[in-house]
Structures are given as C-alpha cells and as structure tokens.
Amino acid sequence: MGALEMPSQSPETFKVPTAHYEFGANFLDPKCMLIGRILTDGRMSARVKYDISENLTMKINAQLTNEAHFSQGMFNFDYKGRDFRAQFQFANNAFYGGNYIQSVSPHLALGGEVFWLGHQRKSGLGLAARYNTDKIIMTGQLASTGLLALSYVHRASEKATFATDFMYNLANREATSSIGYDYLLRQCRLRGKIDSNGTVAAYLEERINLGVNFLLSAELDHWKKDYKFGFGLSVGEF
Numbered sequence: 001m002g003a004l005e006m007p008s009q010s011p012e013t014f015k016v017p018t019a020h021y022e023f024g025a026n027f028l029d030p031k032c033m034l035i036g037r038i039l040t041d042g043r044m045s046a047r048v049k050y051d052i053s054e055n056l057t058m059k060i061n062a063q064l065t066n067e068a069h070f071s072q073g074m075f076n077f078d079y080k081g082r083d084f085r086a087q088f089q090f091a092n093n094a095f096y097g098g099n100y101i102q103s104v105s106p107h108l109a110l111g112g113e114v115f116w117l118g119h120q121r122k123s124g125l126g127l128a129a130r131y132n133t134d135k136i137i138m139t140g141q142l143a144s145t146g147l148l149a150l151s152y153v154h155r156a157s158e159k160a161t162f163a164t165d166f167m168y169n170l171a172n173r174e175a176t177s178s179i180g181y182d183y184l185l186r187q188c189r190l191r192g193k194i195d196s197n198g199t200v201a202a203y204l205e206e207r208i209n210l211g212v213n214f215l216l217s218a219e220l221d222h223w224k225k226d227y228k229f230g231f232g233l234s235v236g237e238f
Helices: none
Strands: 002-006 014-018 024-026 031-037 042-049 056-064 074-082 086-090 096-102 108-117 122-132 136-145 147-155 160-169 174-184 189-195 199-208 213-220 224-234
Touching: 002 224, 096 122
Parallel strands: none
Antiparallel strands: 002 014, 024 031, 031 042, 042 056, 056 074, 074 086, 086 096, 096 108, 108 122, 122 136, 136 147, 147 160, 160 174, 174 189, 189 199, 199 213, 213 224
16 A cells, blocks of 8 residues: 555645555475466466475466556576585576586685576676684675675674665766664564665564564655555465
C-alpha cells in the first residue's frame, strides 16, 4: 500500500493512493524448490531450483507482465567444487554470462565475472573478493561498467547481526550507502535499514502458531514523501 505519483503540468506533485495484492505458493523437497507469485496488476513471477547432482544445480527465474518487452527469463547452471564455484547464465535479449570464484585460503576467496548483452552489443568484466570468519563477512566488487560495491556484515551475537554497504558509480559519480540490522526474538524476526537517500525500511515477521507467520513491512522516503506499507500471512513451514 502506498501512493503513486501522477504526471502534472503544475509545480505541485499529485499522488494517488494505490495498493496491490500478492498471492504466492511454495513447494519444497530435498532436490527441488518451486516458488510462484502473482499480483493483482497482472505481474507473475516464478523461481525454480533443481539439484541435478550433488555438485550441479539448475535455476530458473521468470517474470511475466502485460507490458510488451518487459517480460524476463533467466537460466542459471551452478557447479560447486571442493574449493570453487562456477556459474553459467543465459537469458532473453541474448544475454550470456559466467562467473567463477576460487578459495585461496580458509577465509579468502577471489573471483571474476564476464557477460555479453547481444541486443545492445555490450559486454562487461568484473572482479570480486570475499573475506569471512565466524563473526564477519567482507566483500568487494569492481566492474568495467564503472560500478564499485563494498559490503561488511558483523555478527554481534547469535541473535543480532549488523551490516553496511557502499556503492559508487564511476560513470555518473554517484554514491549510495546504507546500514541495516537483523535481530531474532523468541517468536519474531525484525529487520531494517536506512540509506544515504533518507529511505528508512523495516520488516517484522512474527510466528503466530506452528506454520503460521504474520508479516509487516514499511518503507519511508522522507525526501520524496513516498510512503509504503504492507502486511502478509504465510501458512506452512519452508
């Protein structure tokens, strides 16, 4: 639930209240995962994850809309070795990509990524690093498209985790950052974040009964005066 900004010739901003309803279903077993979502505005999304073998996994992500040329679909094949991971991707719009990450020590992993977008005739190359211990996880990514991304996660206790990230676009010289938290209580889980654009978000998941969870979410953008609220109910263990 929120407000949709409407175009206007006057300097004032007009917003119309709007709301969407989403229905979803999940199916899980040891080798297969199926997740589907459908919204009242006609959008439909689907996720499939199937373990072909102990090391090879196939993933499918699709989103269908009523708008022309906005439907998307992607296939991923992930291979997990003893000390490395490799992935091959292909999607509509003639997109092809691959990435590889290798453990070089018990705590440090290095990797790279390459992609080709055929319809736009664009290619890209990226490098990544990941350092993790029992308490912290640090990651860094640098892409030839001009994007630099850094993240840091700190596990303060078994119930509390804090995180921060930073992104810088070299092309337009814009930077964004955010800090967030994840806290577990006896019967609920609370997550939230605030970013450098002034957007504050919070998410609460409370267990009402065995297999029944109640969800509350909110996102407040004070600069744009854009406020969104939502609630949900999930039935079943997954």
